[in-house]
Amino acid sequence: MEVIAIQKSALDRMNNELKALLQLTKNAMGKYILIFKAEKWLDNQEICLMMNITKRTLQTYKDKGLLSYSKLNRKNYYKLSDVQALLEAGHPYNTNDNGSTDE
Structure with missing residues (x-):
């Protein structure tokens, strides 16, 4: 010591x-x-697990303005109420086996 x-x-x-x-x-x-x-508030991983989607599909939701988010220290966070509203409306896009999305 x-x-x-x-x-x-x-x-x-x-x-x-x-x-x-x-x-x-x-x-x-x-x-x-x-x-x-x-x-x-939930992060990317929690959203993907909750919605049973890939990170790529989550990015598509963000790009298309279907799921709003806030960024804090380079990390995205989502309101639980926004995620629940999207779930209640149904998934707007489904992910194919190859990772692309269908509209």
Whole structure:
């Protein structure tokens, strides 16, 4: 085990900087917390499993505007209510064995 000795003032400064960073993170997350608490959001994998579709079919739904999504940190999220509405309407496209879609 390695022991490092630093001055108490340096430790206090680091502690204060970490607290400030934590507060900045909480402030940045604050505007998203209410959005995610208001409704259940699902990612690509959860949608594909729920709808029993491939990632390519999911991309087609997005490209055709059939399923809206929001992007957060380069990851797509979908409202559960939008997915349920699409399921209730029936799958607009079916995926062939080769991965292409029929209209």
